[in-house]
Amino acid sequence: MAAQRHLLNLAAKAAIGLAVLLAGFVKFEPAPYELYMVVLIPLWALFGLRLSVSIAPLVVLLITFNVGGMLSMLVMDKLYNTPLYLAVSLFLAFSAIFYAAVIRQRPDILKTIMIAWTLSGVVTSILGMAGFFGVPGLGLFTRYGRATGVFEDPNVFGPFLVPPTLYLLHRVVTGPVHAMAVRAIPLIIIVLGIFFSFSRGAWGLLVIGVAMELGLLLLHHRSGLFRLRILILGLAGVALLGISVAVVLQIPAVSELFTVRARLVQDYDGGHLGRFDRHILGFKLALEKPLGIGPLSFGRMLGEDTHNIWLKALMDYGWLGFASWFLMIVLSLGGGLKIMFRERAWQPFLLIAWVGLLGHTLLGFIIDTDHWRHFYLLLGMVWGCIALEARFQAGTLDAEGKTIGRPAPPPWTNRRVRKIEEQQA
Template structure:
């Protein structure tokens, strides 16, 4: 059933935009975003701003199964405190997905610009301040750097970099729609350049790969004429190549740039650690319990795939990634069937989620807030309503 909110709900949508605009400030936990999104979802449930239907059944069923596998594997935990904390955070993010998926079904396409505008504002502000810290223009904010890498208001550059990919794609899409010589279009394209710089300065190899993969998918999927697509690709090359030359030739940056491109000393240890984790699956088919990978292995798994296998077993692994693929599949269906004015949103969501699947090979992404946000947004029925019209 399609429900259209009346105009008075614009205030609530603005509250959602404000909430998302705080999502880049997570240096301390629980972050302000946690409190605000909890309040927003409580208000949404209380006032009936959520809607659920058959499309939510299988994703929710798989999430319940995933939670059950977390509970079963909890019998094998060695660090109870860490296990409870990790499980609690996972449950909180699952609840946030349920809430945002309900908001998506209720508000339909009206939700998307509020979410992405809030997301972009949060990202641009964080990057600008981070660049200021990196270039020492802004004094007293060294905590925004980690080992000479920009991390913004995050705890880890490897999370900060990927966080910027969806808003970077959004800024690029909006600038291409509005035109680069339009004031708004220029502002969006400037935001794209700022966010791209932030991704580069995170010096996260996984984030770089995530960005390249996502933007490549975006350029090949977005509905544009071949000539317009080639012009956009040429423009990006004309901008990116000089930036890369600067990175390569800058005395302060080039050493770190090439160091991050090369194989690190800890990489071999990481790969061996992941192999050991998979080997243990035979002895403990239900896993060692939530949060135990960091306790029982020499170092963190640095892979969502390995972590879920190690902590929640094969059933937990299949439950979570089937859930992920259902969400991704809905986004793909939307980008094919929605009207052209909405297609860009789902190209961005699809490209970003595929990028996260790539990033998850190298990073544990389970507790990435923006991943759960993107997984929830496809649960609207825009193309079905257009067909009714």
């Protein structure tokens, strides 16, 4: 029985790990990630997935957000591919709920998620950089002369790499000294992947994320020795990053693109009907359209998408969608912050996911994030940790993440075996 349980646990971790890996390979919709998850979610639900009251706010707000999109679709004269777009939106909402529910049942899945995310980040970074430097046959991993990895857009590729960067940084700072070099190698690869995405949003997200990660670690750990360690490693990291950037900027093509992308305001940002002009027009229009103007209609009307998740919510999901998204973000960040510094086995993962979610929320002011797979993964991780804290407070889980009392049977355990175990309990 123990051997069977161990094998099933490994299968469960492998299934989640593969899902996270596939989240880093999105060239089109529906992506392989959707095709895999559309099988995994019902299968897991059939053999043991359970929702809890602790994640009910997330469930309700994600559903009402998507209901807003469906209502907004009613004002459209022609649907185009809107039904598929909303189907993907609803599916991604279910994916966040799924991750939260799985983490609540199995806290050890958090480590699996971050390891798989890191592996995916390393692979897609290498492919993106190989394409950028002209390796034959790998040009499909670039776009607009920028690294995209196995993503369609470099502006999604770059932010995808930030959470694994924070994870590796956390492991370097808090882990044993002898393991620093080993962990620093994938960290450097992923950071270079972010750099070669030439995404201003990703660069800003990286800087803010690293600063917040280290700042929260300083608040959490009162030891003077630990704080000195963070200071030394931080200075060493900045120096290493500076040297690396200085070296790659010696390449003319890199230097030229960096000069263009480093400008705070691009040509498409300012001017008549530029990004900021469209934002103003959109928010004015939202005051007259409680149901919005229909998903994806803004881009067809003005030639470019909203590039602002809050305006996107108003235009594509209406006032109901906007209110739902706003409340979801507030409750997610507030709930995560409330339990941030409690000594739990899942606290490091909560810190990484919370910083990532906050950073992506800020990034949402200049780009649409409602179809980013990894955004919903971060959301699910935060709510999963909130649900774990609820289990801890209820006395069914200890601070190490171990179930108090008889552990619940893992997914895919034979129903008859589970029934016998329950009768014996």
